[in-house]
Amino acid sequence: MNLFERLKDNYKEELTKKNIVYPALVGYIVDTLEENTYIRNLLYGDVMDLQSLLQTERSPYELFNEV
Numbered sequence: 001m002n003l004f005e006r007l008k009d010n011y012k013e014e015l016t017k018k019n020i021v022y023p024a025l026v027g028y029i030v031d032t033l034e035e036n037t038y039i040r041n042l043l044y045g046d047v048m049d050l051q052s053l054l055q056t057e058r059s060p061y062e063l064f065n066e067v
Contacts, residue, residue: 003042004033006064011054018053025049039064 007015019026032046039060042050047060054063 001067002034003036003064004030007033008063008065011063014054029053
């Protein structure tokens with residue numbers, strides 16, 4: 001199961017809303033999440049972009065459902 005599938009539903013909805021304004025960035029983040037299965041494999045910049053898009057300072061581990 002990839003990270004995009006594990007992303008909590010409310011955050012998926014937020015990404016859908018942000019896709020209207022930032023389609024290139026959201027597309028990049030979604031592709032990155034679909035390519036990875038472990039949070040620790042994300043680059044620091046990817047985590048920062050995701051937190052910025054979701055307007056949260058939560059740990060990236062709190063953004064995903066447990067496997």
